[in-house]
Amino acid sequence: MIKTILTINFFWLFVVTTNGQSLKIIGKAEPGNVLVGIADNAKSIFLNDIRLTVDNNGTFVFGFDRDATGTHNLKVIYNDGKEEIKKIKLPKRKYQIQRLKIASKYVTPPQEELERIELEREKMKEARSEVGKIDSALFISGFIKPSEGRISSVFGSQRILNGVAGNPHNGIDIAASEGTPVYAASDGVVIIAEEDFYYNGNFVLLDHGQNLTSIYLHMSKLTVKTGDVVKKGQKIGEIGSTGRSTAPHLHWGVQWYKNRIDPMSLLNIKM
Numbered sequence: 001m002i003k004t005i006l007t008i009n010f011f012w013l014f015v016v017t018t019n020g021q022s023l024k025i026i027g028k029a030e031p032g033n034v035l036v037g038i039a040d041n042a043k044s045i046f047l048n049d050i051r052l053t054v055d056n057n058g059t060f061v062f063g064f065d066r067d068a069t070g071t072h073n074l075k076v077i078y079n080d081g082k083e084e085i086k087k088i089k090l091p092k093r094k095y096q097i098q099r100l101k102i103a104s105k106y107v108t109p110p111q112e113e114l115e116r117i118e119l120e121r122e123k124m125k126e127a128r129s130e131v132g133k134i135d136s137a138l139f140i141s142g143f144i145k146p147s148e149g150r151i152s153s154v155f156g157s158q159r160i161l162n163g164v165a166g167n168p169h170n171g172i173d174i175a176a177s178e179g180t181p182v183y184a185a186s187d188g189v190v191i192i193a194e195e196d197f198y199y200n201g202n203f204v205l206l207d208h209g210q211n212l213t214s215i216y217l218h219m220s221k222l223t224v225k226t227g228d229v230v231k232k233g234q235k236i237g238e239i240g241s242t243g244r245s246t247a248p249h250l251h252w253g254v255q256w257y258k259n260r261i262d263p264m265s266l267l268n269i270k271m
C-alpha cells in the first residue's frame with residue numbers, strides 16, 4: 001500500500017502509524033531551505049531520484065536549491081515493505097536585488113591573478129570532493145548563528161556589481177567588528193581551512209555529515225586547521241575583511257550537495 005500525503009509547507013510534521021513506524025520532519029519546505037527528518041524503521045528514503053543517507057538513528061537531511069521550483073516527492077520505504085510518499089509543493093520565493101559598488105579588480109580580476117584564482121578554484125574543488133563521506137548526522141547537535149552581529153546582507157539576493165549582473169548572494173553576511181569570534185554553526189569536520197584566497201580571504205569549510213556543509217569567509221584569523229573535528233559553538237576564527245570584502249563581516253554559506261541553502265533556515269530547525 002502506498003500512502004500519499006500532499007503537503008505544501010511544513011515546519012514540523014509528525015506521522016505515526018499503528019505498526020510503530022514514524023516519520024518526523026522539521027523545517028519549512030521552501031526554495032533555499034534545508035529540512036531534517038527522523039524516521040523509525042525506515043529501510044530507505046528518496047527525495048525524487050536521490051537516495052538519502054540515513055544514519056543509525058534514522059536521521060536524515062534534505063534541502064532545496066535557491067532556484068528550486070515545482071513538486072518534489074519524498075518517499076519512505078519501511079522495513080515491512082510499506083511505502084509512504086509525501087508530495088512537497090514548493091512555494092515561489094522572491095529575492096532582493098542588491099546593487100553594490102566594489103573594487104573593480106573583484107569584478108574583473110587582473111590578468112596576473114588569473115592563475116592564482118584558478119589554482120584556488122582547483123583546491124576548493126578537491127576539498128569539496130571529500131564531502132559526502134560522513135554518513136552520520138553530525139548536525140543532530142543543532143545549529144547556532146556563528147557570530148554576533150547584524151545581518152547586513154540576506155540570502156539569495158540578485159547582485160549587480162558595479163552595474164554588471166553577478167552571481168546571486170549564496171549566503172548571509174553578518175557584520176561585526178574585526179576580531180569578533182566566529183563559531184562552528186554545528187558539529188563537523190574541517191574539510192579545508194586556508195588563508196589568503198583571492199575571493200574568500202581566510203576561510204573554513206565544515207562538513208556536518210550527509211552532504212551538509214557550511215563555509216565561513218573573510219576572517220582575519222583562523223583557529224582551526226584542515227582535518228580538525230569541531231563541536232557546535234567551538235571557535236574557528238575571527239571576523240575580518242580578507243578577500244573580496246569591503247568591511248569586516250562574516251559571509252556564512254550553506255550547501256546540501258550543490259544546492260545553495262539559506263543559512264537562516266538552519267536556525268529554524270529545533271531538534
Ligand SMILES: [Zn+2]
Nearest residue numbers: 171172173251
Ligand atoms: Zn556574503
